[in-house]
Amino acid sequence: MSVLTDVATTIHDLRREVCVLHEQLTRYQLVVWTAGNVSARVPGHALMVIKPSGVSYDDLTPENMVVCDLEGRVVDGDLAPSSDTQAQAYVYREMPHVGGVVHTHSTYATAWAARGEPVPCVLTMCADEFGGEIPVGPFAVIGDDSIGRGIVETLRGSRSPAVLMRNHGVFSVGPSARAAVKAAVMAEDVARTVHVARQLGEPLPIEPPVVDALFDRYQNVYGQAPQQTHQTQQEGTTP
Amino acid sequence: MSVLTDVATTIHDLRREVCVLHEQLTRYQLVVWTAGNVSARVPGHALMVIKPSGVSYDDLTPENMVVCDLEGRVVDGDLAPSSDTQAQAYVYREMPHVGGVVHTHSTYATAWAARGEPVPCVLTMCADEFGGEIPVGPFAVIGDDSIGRGIVETLRGSRSPAVLMRNHGVFSVGPSARAAVKAAVMAEDVARTVHVARQLGEPLPIEPPVVDALFDRYQNVYGQAPQQTHQTQQEGTTP
Amino acid sequence: MSVLTDVATTIHDLRREVCVLHEQLTRYQLVVWTAGNVSARVPGHALMVIKPSGVSYDDLTPENMVVCDLEGRVVDGDLAPSSDTQAQAYVYREMPHVGGVVHTHSTYATAWAARGEPVPCVLTMCADEFGGEIPVGPFAVIGDDSIGRGIVETLRGSRSPAVLMRNHGVFSVGPSARAAVKAAVMAEDVARTVHVARQLGEPLPIEPPVVDALFDRYQNVYGQAPQQTHQTQQEGTTP
Amino acid sequence: MSVLTDVATTIHDLRREVCVLHEQLTRYQLVVWTAGNVSARVPGHALMVIKPSGVSYDDLTPENMVVCDLEGRVVDGDLAPSSDTQAQAYVYREMPHVGGVVHTHSTYATAWAARGEPVPCVLTMCADEFGGEIPVGPFAVIGDDSIGRGIVETLRGSRSPAVLMRNHGVFSVGPSARAAVKAAVMAEDVARTVHVARQLGEPLPIEPPVVDALFDRYQNVYGQAPQQTHQTQQEGTTP
Numbered sequence: 001m002s003v004l005t006d007v008a009t010t011i012h013d014l015r016r017e018v019c020v021l022h023e024q025l026t027r028y029q030l031v032v033w034t035a036g037n038v039s040a041r042v043p044g045h046a047l048m049v050i051k052p053s054g055v056s057y058d059d060l061t062p063e064n065m066v067v068c069d070l071e072g073r074v075v076d077g078d079l080a081p082s083s084d085t086q087a088q089a090y091v092y093r094e095m096p097h098v099g100g101v102v103h104t105h106s107t108y109a110t111a112w113a114a115r116g117e118p119v120p121c122v123l124t125m126c127a128d129e130f131g132g133e134i135p136v137g138p139f140a141v142i143g144d145d146s147i148g149r150g151i152v153e154t155l156r157g158s159r160s161p162a163v164l165m166r167n168h169g170v171f172s173v174g175p176s177a178r179a180a181v182k183a184a185v186m187a188e189d190v191a192r193t194v195h196v197a198r199q200l201g202e203p204l205p206i207e208p209p210v211v212d213a214l215f216d217r218y219q220n221v222y223g224q225a226p227q228q229t230h231q232t233q234q235e236g237t238t239p
Numbered sequence: 240m241s242v243l244t245d246v247a248t249t250i251h252d253l254r255r256e257v258c259v260l261h262e263q264l265t266r267y268q269l270v271v272w273t274a275g276n277v278s279a280r281v282p283g284h285a286l287m288v289i290k291p292s293g294v295s296y297d298d299l300t301p302e303n304m305v306v307c308d309l310e311g312r313v314v315d316g317d318l319a320p321s322s323d324t325q326a327q328a329y330v331y332r333e334m335p336h337v338g339g340v341v342h343t344h345s346t347y348a349t350a351w352a353a354r355g356e357p358v359p360c361v362l363t364m365c366a367d368e369f370g371g372e373i374p375v376g377p378f379a380v381i382g383d384d385s386i387g388r389g390i391v392e393t394l395r396g397s398r399s400p401a402v403l404m405r406n407h408g409v410f411s412v413g414p415s416a417r418a419a420v421k422a423a424v425m426a427e428d429v430a431r432t433v434h435v436a437r438q439l440g441e442p443l444p445i446e447p448p449v450v451d452a453l454f455d456r457y458q459n460v461y462g463q464a465p466q467q468t469h470q471t472q473q474e475g476t477t478p
Numbered sequence: 479m480s481v482l483t484d485v486a487t488t489i490h491d492l493r494r495e496v497c498v499l500h501e502q503l504t505r506y507q508l509v510v511w512t513a514g515n516v517s518a519r520v521p522g523h524a525l526m527v528i529k530p531s532g533v534s535y536d537d538l539t540p541e542n543m544v545v546c547d548l549e550g551r552v553v554d555g556d557l558a559p560s561s562d563t564q565a566q567a568y569v570y571r572e573m574p575h576v577g578g579v580v581h582t583h584s585t586y587a588t589a590w591a592a593r594g595e596p597v598p599c600v601l602t603m604c605a606d607e608f609g610g611e612i613p614v615g616p617f618a619v620i621g622d623d624s625i626g627r628g629i630v631e632t633l634r635g636s637r638s639p640a641v642l643m644r645n646h647g648v649f650s651v652g653p654s655a656r657a658a659v660k661a662a663v664m665a666e667d668v669a670r671t672v673h674v675a676r677q678l679g680e681p682l683p684i685e686p687p688v689v690d691a692l693f694d695r696y697q698n699v700y701g702q703a704p705q706q707t708h709q710t711q712q713e714g715t716t717p
Numbered sequence: 718m719s720v721l722t723d724v725a726t727t728i729h730d731l732r733r734e735v736c737v738l739h740e741q742l743t744r745y746q747l748v749v750w751t752a753g754n755v756s757a758r759v760p761g762h763a764l765m766v767i768k769p770s771g772v773s774y775d776d777l778t779p780e781n782m783v784v785c786d787l788e789g790r791v792v793d794g795d796l797a798p799s800s801d802t803q804a805q806a807y808v809y810r811e812m813p814h815v816g817g818v819v820h821t822h823s824t825y826a827t828a829w830a831a832r833g834e835p836v837p838c839v840l841t842m843c844a845d846e847f848g849g850e851i852p853v854g855p856f857a858v859i860g861d862d863s864i865g866r867g868i869v870e871t872l873r874g875s876r877s878p879a880v881l882m883r884n885h886g887v888f889s890v891g892p893s894a895r896a897a898v899k900a901a902v903m904a905e906d907v908a909r910t911v912h913v914a915r916q917l918g919e920p921l922p923i924e925p926p927v928v929d930a931l932f933d934r935y936q937n938v939y940g941q942a943p944q945q946t947h948q949t950q951q952e953g954t955t956p
Contacts (some may be wrong), residue, residue, distance in 0.1 A: 054463055115443065125752065125885075167445055193827050205883055224769070322700055344603055571876070
């Protein structure tokens with residue numbers, strides 16, 4: 001197969017993957033109406049596949065996903081891309097290991113973001129997935145690179161694949177779009193459980209070396225070994 | 240087509256649209272049992288299409304939607320219209336740009352209404368959709384124009400498409416019934432997230448000029464341009 | 479048709495109605511596992527139809543519903559009846575206008591019951607359906623008439639069709655099983671909204687004469703007139 | 718049938734049962750993504766059937782369940798077993814009456830666990846199922862027998878079939894996998910209701926002798942007698 005055919009096939013598959021992954025956002029009630037999106041990098045190319053803007057989750061199809069370059073310009077697609085395209089393109093430009101980005105306004109994570117408070121790491125699940133607290137990024141308005149820059153600067157100072165953007169919502173990243181969706185799901189679950197715990201008192205701390213050990217084990221031992229069939233999910237590593 | 244045929248076709252389509260939009264109220268759990276409804280203005284005519292009173296969402300059909308004039312009198316339909324018909328008819332009479340009205344008792348929005356407190360604008364999503372706080376209307380009882388008057392007077396003093404009627408519930412409006420449903424969904428989502436944020440402290444404020452900029456951009460830039468296909472939703476503008 | 483055939487037909491229909499109504503308990507998440515049930519009086523006979531004990535909602539069929547007399551003895555059915563049969567039989571014996579009884583441990587209503595606090599009437603929906611606060615009944619243990627007596631004594635001192643039994647859960651009644659289910663759904667919805675409202679302050683009161691007026695109107699005007707087709711629900715009156 | 722054929726049939730049936738029981742974890746929202754699992758002992762053999770690690774609930778099949786010995790070594794199956802296999806194997810080794818084990822991070826139960834607080838027994842449903850408070854086990858990290866030992870030591874000091882492991886989540890046991898799933902469902906329901914009750918004040922206590930009487934009755938009288946058909950669930954006794 002020529003290189004061009006190869007890209008076309010990859011994009012064809014990613015359109016489908018990105019489309020289908022939005023079902024996880026609605027399943028876990030991370031989004032209402034059209035307020036959240038998934039994107040994926042086209043590996044080896046300065047391209048990304050992203051949800052069209054303002055289209056209902058029920059109406060998403062592989063065909064109406066939008067292909068953009070990493071400046072956010074439409075390369076292929078009939079519809080305008082998500083209004084978060086600029087921010088996500090910035091992340092792909094600056095973080096070459098990122099293969100997928102997700103944005104939601106999920107309730108509990110966004111509530112921490114509204115107060116500008118990170119979610120403290122008081123659950124083993126938080127240590128596993130986030131390697132510490134879920135950090136807060138700056139207040140930034142849509143329209144230029146402010147949001148993307150805020151995401152990247154915050155994630156660079158943390159092991160967490162998710163950032164709570166102040167007064168706004170959650171952005172999560174991963175080696176694949178699926179891993180970024182997982183991080184968005186886990187961020188809301190952890191944010192909710194810690195919120196509920198804090199409502200009636202103070203959660204007990206987990207010592208930092210224990211957090212380190214849990215994070216290390218989960219990233220390297222959990223799940224199936226990479227040679228396993230595609231039926232298993234390698235959440236922490238590129239498939 | 241004659242003008243009469245034209246109205247008949249419009250009403251036929253609106254019966255279906257109003258019927259189907261109720262699925263969004265149950266999907267986002269804004270209503271229980273029969274406690275909420277959607278209506279649409281028949282454009283260019285002093286008529287509206289509304290849910291019948293006390294009928295389960297599972298039993299709604301385009302055929303059992305009720306057509307009323309803007310005094311709330313039944314023009315076409317076998318069933319009695321929603322008990323909120325008077326209030327919604329008042330809104331259509333007084334606010335000519337309104338094409339749809341929705342009423343719910345969604346939990347979090349109604350909780351703010353029970354305390355008579357507006358939802359403060361501390362989320363970018365709230366600035367986008369409501370252009371500021373979600374305001375509170377007066378206590379008003381059913382049976383005359385009090386509810387309709389309370390809705391209209393409150394909305395006129397605000398950019399918000401939703402009003403929290405004291406000790407009662409939410410009324411939302413929009414250029415179309417679909418846009419009014421969206422406002423009802425967003426009102427509950429914002430009311431819930433800000434409630435959760437406030438449970439553990441004070442949300443950080445967003446400066447009023449930033450609220451203005453976000454509102455302006457969302458109303459004018461978000462989503463697909465009007466010439467796009469019907470597959471996209473123009474939430475902020477009449478289709 | 480002979481009287482005997484008539485009873486058989488009525489019981490046949492009620493088995494189906496009682497079975498199907500359990501779907502509303504799961505739909506509105508009022509119950510988990512097997513912890514809640516619906517019963518219906520066989521009109522004109524000292525008989526009731528009730529859920530079998532400890533059977534999953536997924537496994538309910540009209541055939542496995544149990545027919546008991548009003549002392550709680552099985553008259554027809556292969557399975558043991560709900561462990562709440564004694565309590566519900568007591569209600570049918572003492573309150574001849576009751577045609578249906580529902581029991582749940584729905585979260586928010588049961589939380590008020592755990593504190594022994596009635597839900598104050600601060601929502602128009604509460605005035606409509608309950609005519610005032612949702613009252614609390616005594617602590618009573620299963621095994622004799624204590625629960626039934628507690629339900630009846632509390633409901634007699636109130637206009638409410640639902641009672642919060644202390645440290646236990648909710649019992650609701652109605653002219654039909656469907657009306658009792660509606661009261662159970664509304665009790666949880668009101669209990670939840672008022673709980674949420676109280677978390678951040680004090681809900682504003684509704685004056686008692688206004689509560690009276692709302693209750694009177696809702697019981698007599700809401701919904702479709704009795705001569706309407708069966709497609710409509712007459713919640714407040716026997717069909 | 719030979720003994721060997723008999724084991725094969727039992728394992729075949731348990732693979733299916735364990736697979737299908739995971740649907741209850743998602744139905745009651747006790748788990749997100751892949752974070753929770755069910756296992757069953759193979760009666761009369763030092764074997765257990767458990768979920769594979771990191772596999773989505775949507776992708777579970779009877780065939781991809783993993784058979785392990787009670788040291789946690791894979792005996793049959795293509796995939797790596799749950800990372801909780803060591804802990805659950807320890808429970809089966811030490812508690813011969815246990816036929817099933819479930820692990821979740823369900824929100825409300827885990828919130829109590831994050832504070833290291835047992836759920837007080839202030840609901841009749843808690844007395845019925847747990848015979849007292851739901852106890853808290855020690856903080857323990859994955860990788861050796863610490864979690865298993867913490868579970869067993871805590872459960873031995875209690876009548877409860879569920880334990881809240883500090884900063885981690887819930888483990889529940891039962892005579893069968895189905896009974897352990899029920900205990901996980903009830904633990905979350907009770908943890909949630911008591912949490913909600915405590916948000917607005919103190920729940921009223923239930924006297925210990927009353928707790929004893931309720932527990933005794935529920936374990937011995939509730940549900941269908943053992944000779945009933947398989948359509949009924951004997952939650953409290955081995956089928």
